[in-house]
Amino acid sequence: MPEKYDFRSVEKKWQDYWYSERVFEVTEDKSKPKFYALIEFPYPSGAGLHVGHIRAFSSMEVISRKKRLEGYNVLFPIGYDAFGLPTENYAMATKQHPRKVTDENIAKFSEQLMEVGYSFDWSRVVDTTDPGYYKWTQWIFIQLFKHGLAYKATTSVNFCPKCKVVLANEESQGGICDRCGSEVEQREKDVWFLRIRNYAERLLKNLDKLNYPERIKTEQQNWIGRSEGADVTFTVRFDGGEYPLVVYTTRPDTIFGATFLVVSPEHPLLKDHFDAVLNKAEIEDYQQKARLKKEFDRVQVNKDKTGIKVEGMVAVNPITGAEIPVFTADYVMMDYGTGAIMAVPAHDKRDWDFAKKFSLPIIEVIKSDVDVQVEPYCAKEGSGVMVNSGFLNGLKVKPAIKKMIEYMEQTGVGKAKVDYKMKDWAFNRQRYWGEPIPIIHCPHCGQVPVPDEELPLRLPDLKDFTPTDDGTSPLSKCTDWVNTVCPVCGSPAKRETDTMPQWAGSSWYFLRYESPHDGAHVVDPEANKYWGQVDWYNGGMEHVTRHLIYSRFWNQFLYDIGVVKDEEPYIRRSAQGLILGSDGEKMSKSRGNVVNPDDVVKQYGADVLRLFIMFIGDYEKPAPWSEEGIKGCNRFRQRFWGLLDMISDKADTSDLNLDSLVKQVGDDYENCKFNTAIAKLMTALNTVYARGSLTKKEFDTLCILLYPVAPHITSEMYSRVHGGAKIDKTSWPKYDPKRLVEDAVEIPVQVMGKLRGRITIPTGSDEAQALSAAKEAGLIDGDIAKVIYVKDKIINVVLKR
RNA sequence: GCCGAAGUGGUGGAAUGGCAGACGCGGCGGACUCAAAAUCCGCUGAGGGAUGACCUCGUGCGGGUUCAAGUCCCGCCUUCGGCACCA
Numbered sequence: 001m002p003e004k005y006d007f008r009s010v011e012k013k014w015q016d017y018w019y020s021e022r023v024f025e026v027t028e029d030k031s032k033p034k035f036y037a038l039i040e041f042p043y044p045s046g047a048g049l050h051v052g053h054i055r056a057f058s059s060m061e062v063i064s065r066k067k068r069l070e071g072y073n074v075l076f077p078i079g080y081d082a083f084g085l086p087t088e089n090y091a092m093a094t095k096q097h098p099r100k101v102t103d104e105n106i107a108k109f110s111e112q113l114m115e116v117g118y119s120f121d122w123s124r125v126v127d128t129t130d131p132g133y134y135k136w137t138q139w140i141f142i143q144l145f146k147h148g149l150a151y152k153a154t155t156s157v158n159f160c161p162k163c164k165v166v167l168a169n170e171e172s173q174g175g176i177c178d179r180c181g182s183e184v185e186q187r188e189k190d191v192w193f194l195r196i197r198n199y200a201e202r203l204l205k206n207l208d209k210l211n212y213p214e215r216i217k218t219e220q221q222n223w224i225g226r227s228e229g230a231d232v233t234f235t236v237r238f239d240g241g242e243y244p245l246v247v248y249t250t251r252p253d254t255i256f257g258a259t260f261l262v263v264s265p266e267h268p269l270l271k272d273h274f275d276a277v278l279n280k281a282e283i284e285d286y287q288q289k290a291r292l293k294k295e296f297d298r299v300q301v302n303k304d305k306t307g308i309k310v311e312g313m314v315a316v317n318p319i320t321g322a323e324i325p326v327f328t329a330d331y332v333m334m335d336y337g338t339g340a341i342m343a344v345p346a347h348d349k350r351d352w353d354f355a356k357k358f359s360l361p362i363i364e365v366i367k368s369d370v371d372v373q374v375e376p377y378c379a380k381e382g383s384g385v386m387v388n389s390g391f392l393n394g395l396k397v398k399p400a401i402k403k404m405i406e407y408m409e410q411t412g413v414g415k416a417k418v419d420y421k422m423k424d425w426a427f428n429r430q431r432y433w434g435e436p437i438p439i440i441h442c443p444h445c446g447q448v449p450v451p452d453e454e455l456p457l458r459l460p461d462l463k464d465f466t467p468t469d470d471g472t473s474p475l476s477k478c479t480d481w482v483n484t485v486c487p488v489c490g491s492p493a494k495r496e497t498d499t500m501p502q503w504a505g506s507s508w509y510f511l512r513y514e515s516p517h518d519g520a521h522v523v524d525p526e527a528n529k530y531w532g533q534v535d536w537y538n539g540g541m542e543h544v545t546r547h548l549i550y551s552r553f554w555n556q557f558l559y560d561i562g563v564v565k566d567e568e569p570y571i572r573r574s575a576q577g578l579i580l581g582s583d584g585e586k587m588s589k590s591r592g593n594v595v596n597p598d599d600v601v602k603q604y605g606a607d608v609l610r611l612f613i614m615f616i617g618d619y620e621k622p623a624p625w626s627e628e629g630i631k632g633c634n635r636f637r638q639r640f641w642g643l644l645d646m647i648s649d650k651a652d653t654s655d656l657n658l659d660s661l662v663k664q665v666g667d668d669y670e671n672c673k674f675n676t677a678i679a680k681l682m683t684a685l686n687t688v689y690a691r692g693s694l695t696k697k698e699f700d701t702l703c704i705l706l707y708p709v710a711p712h713i714t715s716e717m718y719s720r721v722h723g724g725a726k727i728d729k730t731s732w733p734k735y736d737p738k739r740l741v742e743d744a745v746e747i748p749v750q751v752m753g754k755l756r757g758r759i760t761i762p763t764g765s766d767e768a769q770a771l772s773a774a775k776e777a778g779l780i781d782g783d784i785a786k787v788i789y790v791k792d793k794i795i796n797v798v799l800k801r
Numbered sequence: 802g803c804c805g806a807a808g809u810g811g812u813g814g815a816a817u818g819g820c821a822g823a824c825g826c827g828g829c830g831g832a833c834u835c836a837a838a839a840u841c842c843g844c845u846g847a848g849g850g851a852u853g854a855c856c857u858c859g860u861g862c863g864g865g866u867u868c869a870a871g872u873c874c875c876g877c878c879u880u881c882g883g884c885a886c887c888a
Contacts, residue, residue, distance in 0.1 A: 215806065215882090218804065219804090222805090225885095331886040336887045344888090351888085421884085541882075617813060626813065628825090629826060636825085675813095675814075675815085675824080676816095679825075682825075785868095796819080
């Protein structure tokens with residue numbers, strides 16, 4: 001029996017070697033092809049490493065270790081996305097400075113990651129809260145500002161009364177604060193935005209070129225939300241004037257069925273010409289209610305439609321000349337389209353509901369089986385023929401849209417327009433622990449960027465960084481810092497006190513890894529020339545519509561201004577599934593089903609933790625934790641260790657096709673099928689155990705194939721057999737394509753599609769040979785009508801009846 | 802409402818249209834042991850049958866295509882994820 005494997009001393013030994021000899025640190029070695037593997041850098045929370053991190057990081061860890069043996073120069077970096085609210089909140093609660101908390105958390109994370117044995121290049125660690133790093137975050141912001149892509153605007157924003165912070169829409173979904181769960185209020189505020197909408201078309205279009213899973217592309221497409229339609233100008237008449245009112249519609253073909261107009265309660269029509277409104281009190285009351293309504297309530301889809309008729313105003317349909325009433329209703333949003341719609345109740349569910357409630361006429365303009373007085377007919381493009389529509393009559397929907405847009409453009413009534421659901425990126429936080437926005441407000445010069453030579457604009461070392469009740473940043477309390485002079489004219493001026501959102505630092509960190517210590521550039525052009533794009537980026541589905549889009553946007557911008565050489569940052573993307581608790585529920589403290597990776601490492605060692613996480617199931621799907629499953633992987637490791645005592649020249653290798661194993665395991669790793677790769681290695685191990693011995697070549701191959709997942713034990717075993725040689729200096733095994741198949745194959749014999757038996761025939765046999773073998777075996781009797789033979793796979797005969 | 806993913810033994814999960822259930826867990830039986838644990842060997846979808854290899858059924862439900870369907874098509878049900886009064 002082999003000695004018991006002592007994982008503690010072995011894992012320590014190899015980790016010491018990897019990290020003290022800097023085995024995984026890389027430079028721009030032009031003699032080798034490069035490979036850049038990236039994982040989403042963690043937020044260093046006080047809770048430490050989570051098993052979810054292990055799953056997320058282990059895929060690129062496996063790929064990195066494999067690629068190195070294949071001869072690639074692999075950049076596999078790590079860093080910390082360390083600005084953010086949880087740290088700040090924890091710091092306030094424990095009366096410490098967030099700097100201190102962050103440093104402690106980073107130290108803890110680094111130690112934990114090393115104990116798992118990850119092959120990161122630890123010389124390239126980035127920390128988004130390091131002034132040497134955020135200097136460049138600020139520099140990029142200034143470039144965006146100079147190119148007109150950063151602007152300050154007053155809008156209604158989501159304000160969390162508890163966190164005292166303005167939230168982006170995506171942080172307050174369902175009207176609930178992402179951070180604390182409180183209900184969000186609407187407030188007017190002057191905030192910074194980035195014009196990501198200018199990049200919407202490109203972000204969408206480039207998806208075609210990228211190797212992202214379809215589900216990720218789909219989510220990004222939905223998020224960007226492109227629609228083709230037209231801006232159409234109606235005229236609103238009232239006592240003493242006219243007002244051109246532009247509506248956005250994707251269905252200009254239905255304009256003959258527009259029986260009323262609806263404007264959002266915030267629409268300028270109701271400000272600019274409020275004098276003309278006859279029922280002022282009613283409208284004001286309604287506007288007030290809409291403002292107080294939380295966004296969540298307002299967007300409830302199935303609630304009753306509410307609204308008020310705007311008395312004293314009437315709109316003119318520019319195509320038919322008909323006069324139609326004007327309403328205001330909160331089902332029309334100010335921040336999409338133009339904040340005003342033409343309502344076509346016959347063919348839109350919302351307009352239909354509204355029309356029924358207010359007894360407005362419903363005119364059918366697309367022929368269908370349904371009675372539009374009873375229910376709306378919401379025709380998809382291309383289904384149905386136009387009726388009651390003048391010159392469009394008889395056309396199908398699609399050509400009708402085209403014809404109407406042409407007509408509108410000729411007559412100047414409207415013009416084609418593409419719109420996007422994606423909104424500009426609200427780029428601000430009213431909190432302390434973030435990058436200061438490097439802008440100075442000068443009474444004469446307006447918004448002036450901080451000069452490059454003054455970057456980084458450091459966060460002042462505040463003692464009290466609790467948020468202010470009025471929603472302004474804690475930085476506003478630091479008057480020494482706020483009061484400055486204008487870099488242009490020298491007048492007394494004030495600094496911007498908002499900080500950047502947490503998404504800022506993570507929008508370009510992958511570039512910083514390429515030259516983490518460069519003091520003169522965002523990324524050293526030489527380093528960028530060598531490392532270029534991220535070859536493979538793994539991360540969570542939860543970041544697909546925020547971080548992944550934001551960082552693509554920044555990279556495209558940096559490409560446009562000549563800072564980086566590639567338009568898209570990531571060539572390939574994968575996404576791990578969630579690790580659930582053993583109860584099948586999402587891990588959470590309140591459920592008490594959280595597994596701490598530290599505990600697993602202590603009890604079983606890093607290799608078993610890594611093996612189990614990779615074996616647990618389909619990498620891209622959620623998988624429940626299992627204590628029993630861990631034990632199985634522990635057993636596998638011990639059995640693998642037993643191979644040391646089984647090496648023999650006399651081993652019979654006929655039952656193990658190494659070429660096939662090398663191909664299958666390698667392919668599985670490359671396709672994120674880590675679970676089946678490990679299963680195949682288990683099968684091979686069982687084969688070797690059944691025969692009791694293996695050759696040195698088989699031993700080496702098994703060790704190297706398992707090495708990316710379990711590097712400690714395989715390093716030790718390889719070293720013992722090869723007089724201290726290092727497995728990380730070997731090469732990934734090659735396979736001979738000619739030897740992937742055996743001399744003989746066993747194939748099933750079917751009669752009329754039913755399994756009758758099996759025969760063994762020489763590989764590559766033709767139909768006649770296979771058929772005679774099947775007959776010889778007595779598996780076929782009766783008159784044969786047809787034979788289906790798939791070489792080396794199956795033979796199926798159809799009998800005459 | 803729209804878009805997407807999924808539904809397979811006791812269990813986690815495998816299967817380019819070609820032997821359903823690989824591999825792991827659990828369970829049962831055996832070996833070793835005074836005994837237990839650990840380890841090793843064997844069996845393990847359901848039903849039937851002469852219980853050594855024969856039959857029937859079986860991948861959420863109902864139809865279909867095919868020599869052959871977990872896989873493809875049509876129609877449902879359920880679960881999960883994303884978007885959402887988006888005009």
